[in-house]
Amino acid sequence: MSMQHHNKHRIPCPHCGESARIRKSQGLTPVYREAIIECRNEDCGWRGKVSIEITHTIAPSDIPNPTVVLPFVPRIQELVMAQKALATA
Ligand SMILES: [Zn+2]
Structure with missing residues (x-):
């Protein structure tokens, strides 16, 4: 680099x-x-x-603050949902 x-x-x-x-x-x-x-x-x-x-989480914290709620970025959430859908199909 x-x-x-x-x-x-x-x-x-x-x-x-x-x-x-x-x-x-x-x-x-x-x-x-x-x-x-x-x-x-x-x-x-x-x-x-x-x-x-x-505004969003890309990778979750290993020591999360319980008062902080940050949704995953929408694209990642979609991927997770798609994976879940595949896993249960
Ligand atoms: Zn200026």
Whole structure:
């Protein structure tokens, strides 16, 4: 693996397209987080808010938090249902 991914999680400024920097992030619930973001372009100066919501499970946790309920992503659920249908057919 020689490829570098410095900009993998970059959030571009919606106005000028420069990368914005996350200033402060606060977890409001285990699955919901809000952050203040600030454009790095001094000529722009935009500042705003982003929210990150965890919506689905792809692989379940081995140490699950009982208060967190996250459905499997629909495609995986379909595959599981299809497998079950095959198994019982
Ligand atoms: Zn900007």
